Amino acid sequence: MDEITSSEAAARLIDNELSRLDPDANRPTNVISTEGLNLSFGGKSILTGVNMEFTRGTITALIGPTGSGKSTFLRTINRMNDKVPSFKHEGDVKLDGESIWGSNQDLLTLRRRVGMLFQRPNPFPMSIRDNVVAGVRAHRIAKGKQLDVVAETRLREVGLWDAVKDRLGDSPFRLSGGQQQLLCLARALAVGPEVLLLDEPTSALDPLSTESVELLMRAMTPALTIIVVTHNLGQARRVSDKTMFFYEGRLVEHGDTAQIFERPREASTDRYVNGLMG
Amino acid sequence: MSIISPSMQRTRARRVREMLFRSAAMASLVFVVGPAMWLVIEVVVRAVPHWHWNVLTTVSQGTSGGLENAILGTLVIMFGVLIIAGTIGILAGIHFAELARPRRSGKASGAVLRTATEVLSGFPSIVLGYVGYIALCVGLHWGFSLLPALLILSLMVVPYIAKATESAIRQVPTNYREGAEALGMSPGYMLRRIVLKSALPGIVTGVLIALSIAGGETAPLLYTAGITNNLPSASLIHQPIGYLTYYVWTDYNQPTNEAHYVSYDAALILLVMVLVLLVTSRIIVARTQRHAEGNR
Known part of the structure; x- marks a missing residue:
């Protein structure tokens, strides 16, 4: 008994020490929150009344049938929808307590802090190395020899280094689809985001590549907060801490992933997670 | 007794259709490639037997002598057009593709501008040449000289470059x-580092066509550049300038064999110039596109 108590005390001590070192300790627990968010394109409502908080360092899965508004929701968070002329939003999205549409919010900095990975791998038409450091260059985070270090670090981080270290100058389109997606992940990580938005990141990948992306997602938290749209319910169940279920333009239900899948409160959630509705 | 079933009949009909299409495509190919080959062969066959290297190093004496003045003149004109029309055309193309999209600005200044450039490219070159003569050579007292020639040729080819640039930029994949x-790249940074790089082959093709036109035009130059047997000078105005197409045309209409040889030589040199342009542009494209999506 004594042993357990003392080890618990030690754990508490370490926890306290860690939280003192943690740069995020004094920030709001919720890295992103939405308040009464309504989204529409050309007067057609896509999503209404979303109030949601995303806890720092967690993985949240966004599930729901096609057209339920989850991708639109995701693309709103880094303001990718803003350029669509008919896009309108009401309510607010806050990053660290500040509105993402606020006048003191710089769009380019916002997108550096909130990274995104797309459904289809989209490397740029430049060498593998240049792809990894493309964002770093644009934001002038590093230059010259430092870029090589950044490239190696990030490629190691996503487990691609050994496969590409001898051909950093090659075209990224010679890589397999899974490797290309990992390269895009390395590119997104290189600018040091706090939040990563993943839009069906593995739907174009084979099972092995999917697994490595999922393992990486787990490894990247709690340093990073991840929001992932997925049609793969197994994936949502495997990787996420929280799950949000969207249906017909509404956030029907959200909660711990286990609860959503095992004890859904709403009938539509139940039907969807059990495969009775696609 | 027939053993051909309806499905076999359909297959046969498809084969026949396919063969017709193939032959039509082949015929079109011959129609395009044939004259081009014929032209090249005729020029080479007529020019090479009488070729003297001193054509490159001596100036013209009217219906005889060399072509150094015309070679340098054409090179100067092409270079000038590359600078003037290249800059304006590429910037205009970027404007059409990126800034003047109808869906963004509603009514779009782009539509008016685009129509204007299309009208411009449909203008007969001799009319433009005459306008240049009246407005620049006479109106501004520039006389036959390089600058009015460059301005008129640039006016002629800007639409080609603008159009090529616009469509190349539009084809850059959305992803x-x-x-x-x-990644938080600014629009300008994205344009320079990603979009233009990916659109480069199309832009280069546009510039190539523009330069070939600039090197191959005669009518507008007769009105603006005049002609001289002297080497090009440093002055932009008041000094006429020589160019190859003048000798191709004038000396071919002379009665002497000697004059005809000059005409063939000038045509051959123009052909070689266009060939060198083509090869250079292909090298540029190959070098910059080695990481492109199609080049696995």
Whole structure:
């Protein structure tokens, strides 16, 4: 008994020490929150009344049938929808307590802090190395020899280094689809985001590549907060801490992933997670 | 007794259709490639037997002598057009593709501008030449000289470059743009580093066509550049300038064999210039596109 108590005390001590070192300790627990968010394109409502908080360092899965508004929701968070002329939003999205549409919010900095990975791998038409450091260059985070270090670090981080270290100058389109997606992940990580938005990141990948992306997602938290749209319910169940279920333009239900899948409160959630509705 | 079933009949009909299409395509190919080959062969066959290297190093004496003045003149004109029309045309193309999109600005200044450039490219070159003569050579007292020639030729070829640039930029995949935006690249940075790079082959093709036209035009130059047997000078105005197409045309209409040889030589040199342009542009494209999506 004594042993357990003392080890618990030690754990508490370490926890306290860690939280003192943690740069995020004094920030709001919720890295992103939405308040009464309504989204529409050309007067057609896509999503209404979303109030949601995303806890720092967690993985949240966004599930729901096609057209339920989850991708639109995701693309709103880094303001990718803003350029669509008919896009309108009401309510607010806050990053660290500040509105993402606020006048003191710089769009380019916002997108550096909130990274995104797309459904289809989209490397740029430049060498593998240049792809990894493309964002770093644009934001002038590093230059010259430092870029090589950044490239190696990030490629190691996503487990691609050994496969590409001898051909950093090659075209990224010679890589397999899974490797290309990992390269895009390395590119997104290189600018040091706090939040990563993943839009069906593995739907174009084979099972092995999917697994490595999922393992990486787990490894990247709690340093990073991840929001992932997925049609793969197994994936949502495997990787996420929280799950949000969207249906017909509404956030029907959200909660711990286990609860959503095992004890859904709403009938539509139940039907969807059990495969009775696609 | 027939053993051909309806499905076999359909297959046969498809084969026949396919063969017709193939032959039509082949015929078109011959129609395009044939005259081009014929032209090249005729020029080479007529020019080479009488070729003297001193054509490159001596100036013209009217219906005889060399072509140094015309070679340098054509090179100067092409270079000038590259600078003037290249800059304006590429910037105009970027404007059409990126800034003047109808869906963005509603009514779009782009539509008016685009129509204007299309009208411009449909203008007969001799009319433009005459306008240049009246407005620049006479009106501004520039006389036959390089600058009015460059301005008129640039006016002629800007639409080609603008159009080529615009369509090349429009063909840049959306997912490159999305990737760049999601990384927080500014629109200008994205344009320079990603979009233009990916659109380069199309832009180079446009510039290539423009330069070939600039090197191959005669009518507008007769009105603006005049002609001289002297080497090009440093002055932009008041000094006429020589060019190859003048000798191709004038000396071919002379009665002497000697004059005809000059005409063939000038045509051959123009052909070689266009060939060198083609090869250079292909090298540029190959070098910059080695990481492109199609080049696995």
